[in-house]
Amino acid sequence: MATYVIGDIQGCFYQLQCVLEKVKFSPPEDRLWIVGDLVNRGPSSLETLRYIYKLGDSCKIVLGNHDLHLLAIAHGVQSHKKQDTLSDILAAPDRDQLLHWLRHQRLVYYDETNNVAMVHAGIPPQWSIKKALTRAAEVEEVLQGEHFIDFLSNMYGNQPNRWDKNLKGWPRLRLITNYFTRMRFCNCFGELELSAKGSPKEGPKGYKPWYLHSKRKAKDTTILFGHWAALEGKTDSDSHNVFALDTGCVWGNHLTLMNVESKKTTTCQCKTQ
């Protein structure tokens, strides 16, 4: 039995199948973890979502910003953007089943046996894994509850950008969501800078990639994350327990899968079909 983790698929179903064939992925013996952004921008979001849904207990996923965006569009609180490729899901006969399942997924997954956490964007430097799981659960509870459409309509925006434990209501849930699904750069207090999307070298003054802050580095949990295509899968540091898995498949680069136990990576270099 092997456990594999895969970077942002974003509807690149052909490459997903290619990389799984390369490692002879065989559920239910093998497990697949996915760092979020299952859908959008790529050509085959519906096939991707259906395939992952059918994997059932063989698969663990965390939600990414594009997955939340799909939920927001599907429930009428956001409009389709020019680059979105979500129409096939929205028109599918099984859309309600797929979207219900998606809405019940986590923001952070933690495998206690191996001390490995998976999150789409990152975990802010000031939070332990225990605290991150508690905060993620606050959002998950609302997303899975009867007021989830109110949550989706209040989720968008870049403020507040700094944690304060006294934050309440939608601003609190918005910031937690932004940490786990959109963060790239922050300062040592966990203050977010959400506009920069390039490489760490091009980062805004006073901010660093979230995983390079000393408070984060001092923690020993392995963290698997996606979201940041410009990293090209490299964290360029001594942060040996942090693995960047988004290698920009949807931007014409490749899809990366990693064996969680051996850390061996396998890629699909095929171009988007």
Ligand SMILES: Nc1ncnc2c1ncn2[C@@H]1O[C@H](COP(=O)(O)OP(=O)(O)OP(=O)(O)OP(=O)(O)OC[C@H]2O[C@@H](n3cnc4c(N)ncnc43)[C@H](O)[C@@H]2O)[C@@H](O)[C@H]1O
């Ligand atoms: N709370 C909330 N508030 C606001 N919005 C929310 C939200 N929750 C969900 N959303 C939604 O989030 C979605 C994304 O927003 P955007 O922020 O518009 O999307 P994006 O730039 O494409 O970011 P993405 O997440 O795809 O990141 P990536 O690193 O792949 O790509 C980033 C950039 O890197 C570039 N890039 C890719 N590979 C690169 C490389 N090797 N080198 C340099 N740059 C590269 C790409 O060209 C691209 O421009 C929107 O649909 C929005 O609605």
